[in-house]
Amino acid sequence: MYYNIKYKHSGTIFQGKYKAKSVMDEEYLRILINYIHLNPFGIESPNLTRESRQEFSNEAIEYSKTYEYSSFKDYLGEIRQQSSILRSDLQIWRSDLTYPPP
Numbered sequence: 001m002y003y004n005i006k007y008k009h010s011g012t013i014f015q016g017k018y019k020a021k022s023v024m025d026e027e028y029l030r031i032l033i034n035y036i037h038l039n040p041f042g043i044e045s046p047n048l049t050r051e052s053r054q055e056f057s058n059e060a061i062e063y064s065k066t067y068e069y070s071s072f073k074d075y076l077g078e079i080r081q082q083s084s085i086l087r088s089d090l091q092i093w094r095s096d097l098t099y100p101p102p
Contacts, residue, residue, distance in 0.1 A: 037075065040067040 003013055013071045023029045040061035042048070048056065073079070 033075070037070060037072040040064055040070060043067075077079050 086099045
């Protein structure tokens with residue numbers, strides 16, 4: 001808001017408006033969980049193509065386990081430094097992680 005007032009600008013500055021999309025089925029939810037938790041591997045290996053990511057699935061999972069800004073360890077039931085933010089009954093997702101997401 002400060003920027004908009006100072007420079008007589010209106011609307012968003014850096015990106016478009018926030019968009020929400022409802023998750024209507026479990027398959028799409030699994031894809032989102034995979035994407036969110038395994039996406040930090042792109043920081044480690046930014047030049048991988050979508051096709052070559054399959055070769056690095058184990059590395060992606062291991063990297064995501066060590067990524068400090070992720071709740072991935074909560075989904076795995078492992079302890080992380082911050083307090084757990086997810087319910088423990090989400091264990092059903094542990095066996096569904098695949099990289100790259102389908």
